[in-house]
Amino acid sequence: MAGLIGAVLTFTPLAIFGLSMLVSGTIAVYLYRHRNPWANITAGSGAKLGIASGFFRSVIFGWAAAIMVLVSHAGDKVRAVIIQALDQAAARNPDPEAQQVFQYFKSPQGLVTAGICFAIFLFVFFVLLAGAGGAIGAVLARRRDSG
Numbered sequence: 394m395a396g397l398i399g400a401v402l403t404f405t406p407l408a409i410f411g412l413s414m415l416v417s418g419t420i421a422v423y424l425y426r427h428r429n430p431w432a433n434i435t436a437g438s439g440a441k442l443g444i445a446s447g448f449f450r451s452v453i454f455g456w457a458a459a460i461m462v463l464v465s466h467a468g469d470k471v472r473a474v475i476i477q478a479l480d481q482a483a484a485r486n487p488d489p490e491a492q493q494v495f496q497y498f499k500s501p502q503g504l505v506t507a508g509i510c511f512a513i514f515l516f517v518f519f520v521l522l523a524g525a526g527g528a529i530g531a532v533l534a535r536r537r538d539s540g
Contacts, residue, residue: 399414418522418524422434
C-alpha cells in the first residue's frame with residue numbers, strides 16, 4: 394500500500410528532492426505499526442519496510458510512466474527532448490571521445506541503453522530513499538512511543 398501511495402505522490406510537488414520517496418518509506422512503517430501496534434520496529438526493520446515499499450513503488454511508477462507515454466503517444470516528444478539535452482551537453486564538452494559517446498546515445502541503440510541505465514538508476518534511487526524514509530519513520534515512531 395505504501396508503494397502505491399508513493400507512486401501516486403511521485404506525480405505531486407512532493408516528488409521534488411525525493412521527498413515523496415522518503416514519505417512512502419515512512420508511510421510503510423506507520424501502516425505496519427497500525428496493523429501491529431505492539432511491534433518493536435528498529436531503524437533497520439523500518440529501513441527494510443521502506444525498501445520493500447520503494448521496490449513496489451518503482452515497479453508501479455515504471456508501469457504508470459510507460460503507460461502514460463504510450464497512451465499520450467509522447468514517445469517522439471520524449472526522444473526529441475533527450476536528443477536536445479544530449480546536443481546541449483555535447484556543445485559544452487569539446488572532448489572528441491565525449492562527442493563519440495554523445496553520438497552513440499543519439500542512435501536508437503544508444504537511446505535504449507540510456508533508457509535502461511536511467512530506469513536502473515531510478516529504481517536504486519527510489520529503493521534507497523524509501524529505505525531511508527522507513528528508518529526515519531521507525532525512529533519517529535519510537536520517539537512517539539517513548540515520549
